[in-house]
Amino acid sequence: MQLKVLLPSEIFFENDDVERIVAETREGSFGILPHRLDCVAALAPGILTYQETNRSPVYLAVDEGVLAKVGMKVLVSVRRAVRGTDLGQLHDAVKQQFLTLNDQERQVREALRKLESTFAGRLAEFSRER
Numbered sequence: 001m002q003l004k005v006l007l008p009s010e011i012f013f014e015n016d017d018v019e020r021i022v023a024e025t026r027e028g029s030f031g032i033l034p035h036r037l038d039c040v041a042a043l044a045p046g047i048l049t050y051q052e053t054n055r056s057p058v059y060l061a062v063d064e065g066v067l068a069k070v071g072m073k074v075l076v077s078v079r080r081a082v083r084g085t086d087l088g089q090l091h092d093a094v095k096q097q098f099l100t101l102n103d104q105e106r107q108v109r110e111a112l113r114k115l116e117s118t119f120a121g122r123l124a125e126f127s128r129e130r
Contacts, residue, residue: 001019003050005062005076006075006078019053024044025043036069038071039067039068040066043066043076043078047090048076058085059083061081061091061094062081065078
C-alpha cells in the first residue's frame with residue numbers, strides 16, 4: 001500500500017511499500033491490510049503503526065485527524081506527527097512537543113474566552129442603554 005501522512009504545512013511522510021497499518025479512533029483501534037474495503041475514519045490522538053514489507057513496525061504519534069483508504073492508497077491528515085521506532089523515545093518526544101503546544105492552545109483559548117466575555121458584557125450594556 002502507499003501511505004502518505006500530511007501535516008497542515010507539509011508532507012510529513014510518504015512510503016509506497018506498506019504492508020499493514022494500525023490506527024486509533026475514539027471507538028478503538030483498527031487495522032488496514034491491502035485488500036480492506038475503502039474507508040474513512042476520524043483519528044484520535046495516539047499511535048499510528050505501520051509496517052513495511054519484511055521490516056519491523058514503525059510508530060507515528062499523531063494528533064487528531066482523518067484517515068482515508070482508497071484502493072491501495074492510504075492518506076492520513078493530522079495537525080502534528082512525530083516518527084519513531086522506540087515507543088519510549090516516542091513517548092518522550094510527544095510529551096515535549098504535543099503537551100507544550102497544548103499549553104499554548106489552552107492559553108489562547110483562555111484569552112479568547114475572556115475577550116468574548118468582555119465583548120458580550122459590553123454588548124449587553126449597549127443594548128440596555130437603548
